[in-house]
Amino acid sequence: MERLxxxxxxxxxxxxxxxxxxxxxxxxxxxxxxxxxxxxxQDVFLLLWRNAARYHASRGxxxxxxxxxxxxxxxxxxxxxxxxxRRREDSYEFDMPDAVSAxxxxxxxxxxxxxxxxxxxxxxxxEPQRRAIELAFFEGMTHSEIAAALSEPLGTVKSxxxxxxxxxxxxxxxxxxxxxx
Amino acid sequence: xxxxxxxxxQYEAYALxxxxxxxxxxxxxxxxxxxxxxxxxxxxxxxxxxQLTYLSPDAxxxxxxxxxxxxxxxxxxxxxxxxxxxxxxxxxxAIAAALVALTAFTVYQNRRADRELAALRQQxxxxxxxxxxxxxxxxxxxxxxxxxxAQDARPVKLMPxxxxxxxxxxxxxxxxxxxxxxxxxxxxxxxxxxxxxxxPKQGKPxxxxxxxxxxxxxxxxxxxxxxxxxxxxxxxxSEEPAGGSLQPTSAPVWVGPLx
Numbered sequence: 001m002e003r004l005x006x007x008x009x010x011x012x013x014x015x016x017x018x019x020x021x022x023x024x025x026x027x028x029x030x031x032x033x034x035x036x037x038x039x040x041x042q043d044v045f046l047l048l049w050r051n052a053a054r055y056h057a058s059r060g061x062x063x064x065x066x067x068x069x070x071x072x073x074x075x076x077x078x079x080x081x082x083x084x085x086r087r088r089e090d091s092y093e094f095d096m097p098d099a100v101s102a103x104x105x106x107x108x109x110x111x112x113x114x115x116x117x118x119x120x121x122x123x124x125x126x127e128p129q130r131r132a133i134e135l136a137f138f139e140g141m142t143h144s145e146i147a148a149a150l151s152e153p154l155g156t157v158k159s160x161x162x163x164x165x166x167x168x169x170x171x172x173x174x175x176x177x178x179x180x181x
Numbered sequence: 182x183x184x185x186x187x188x189x190x191q192y193e194a195y196a197l198x199x200x201x202x203x204x205x206x207x208x209x210x211x212x213x214x215x216x217x218x219x220x221x222x223x224x225x226x227x228x229x230x231x232q233l234t235y236l237s238p239d240a241x242x243x244x245x246x247x248x249x250x251x252x253x254x255x256x257x258x259x260x261x262x263x264x265x266x267x268x269x270x271x272x273x274x275a276i277a278a279a280l281v282a283l284t285a286f287t288v289y290q291n292r293r294a295d296r297e298l299a300a301l302r303q304q305x306x307x308x309x310x311x312x313x314x315x316x317x318x319x320x321x322x323x324x325x326x327x328x329x330x331a332q333d334a335r336p337v338k339l340m341p342x343x344x345x346x347x348x349x350x351x352x353x354x355x356x357x358x359x360x361x362x363x364x365x366x367x368x369x370x371x372x373x374x375x376x377x378x379x380x381p382k383q384g385k386p387x388x389x390x391x392x393x394x395x396x397x398x399x400x401x402x403x404x405x406x407x408x409x410x411x412x413x414x415x416x417x418x419s420e421e422p423a424g425g426s427l428q429p430t431s432a433p434v435w436v437g438p439l440x
Contacts, residue, residue: 013247016250017247020242021241026234038242045254060224065231068230068231071234134236138236162194
């Protein structure tokens with residue numbers, strides 16, 4: 001990030017090469033439109049480039065912070081599309097995502113293992129429970145919207161989401177402990 | 182006010198954006214006063230939620246995107262900040278203020294000019310947006326041409342597994358990437374998407390991305406050479422729920438062996 005703040009373009013290239021694929025995959029999953037997804041990814045990396053000085057270490061590790069920024073932008077796009085308000089936002093004004101911090105042992109697992117673990121853990125959840133988490137994450141739905149979409153009681157949806165994420169956290173912690181052992 | 186112990190269960194839902202109503206208001210009150218328990222708790226929940234990014238089916242942006250980002254970023258890095266141009270003589274403001282205050286006609290004219298300016302800006306933004314869209318489409322066609330013209334280009338036919346479906350043509354080049362296209366593809370329900378899979382000689386299918394035919398039934402997808410195609414036995418296209426799947430959930434509609 002220091003190099004990015006110093007306007008070192010090669011730092012942006014390295015960052016892009018490392019994160020473009022997961023960021024694009026996420027944005028495409030949310031937006032459902034390849035052309036719009038590329039536009040949003042372009043926005044995300046240029047926002048980071050132009051506002052690098054506003055990011056600092058206290059906001060936590062870069063990767064989840066960048067994912068959060070990308071998700072927020074993609075969900076903004078989705079909401080605008082839904083509201084049919086396709087007015088273009090000023091690309092250079094945005095809300096910085098709030099601080100993100102990894103639980104210490106979990107941060108030790110590398111990205112590839114974490115990705116594998118996340119997919120495996122979510123894959124083991126019963127379909128409706130996984131669907132509830134996906135609707136919240138990829139479609140930005142609230143508890144009551146998910147309950148309506150799945151025709152399930154509100155309390156059930158809340159429990160599914162909470163328990164699913166607790167299970168994910170535990171799975172990542174177990175993977176970390178196994179990696180250290 | 183709820184205590185932190187009661188709010189602990191809400192951290193993940195808050196980070197997801199799923200929390201609402203009274204519970205949301207309570208937690209936001211704690212965060213607004215930098216609650217020493219809830220603030221780090223929510224930061225950890227944000228980290229956990231960000232990991233769900235890995236549930237997205239893997240897809241690669243076009244190589245043109247990297248070029249566009251770098252070419253837009255690089256001039257910005259060397260550009261000098263434009264000097265502020267806000268200096269206006271005080272007497273000019275005074276005259277303008279007097280005119281505005283005294284002449285209703287001027288007010289009317291100013292408002293009309295503002296409306297016209299806003300309309301022009303809107304038109305400009307629309308044109309800019311359409312221009313970007315055309316730029317993206319052009320980049321895709323350039324990439325498709327490069328794949329077809331590549332020396333190591335190999336054609337693949339994806340045969341329909343259902344009646345009344347057209348055939349898909351694919352061209353892959355280890356150096357330039359993969360192109361998949363077809364005409365007269367029927368429309369699929371908006372709740373589904375077409376998903377392209379690389380079926381390896383061993384192991385599970387690998388998602389290469391999602392696409393939909395346009396209204397005229399044209400379908401095209403290009404991707405960079407991120408996958409080692411030498412390990413791939415066949416290409417397949419299946420109909421999946423909107424948003425795609427980690428693994429195929431239905432029998433493929435098109436299949437083409439890589440010989």
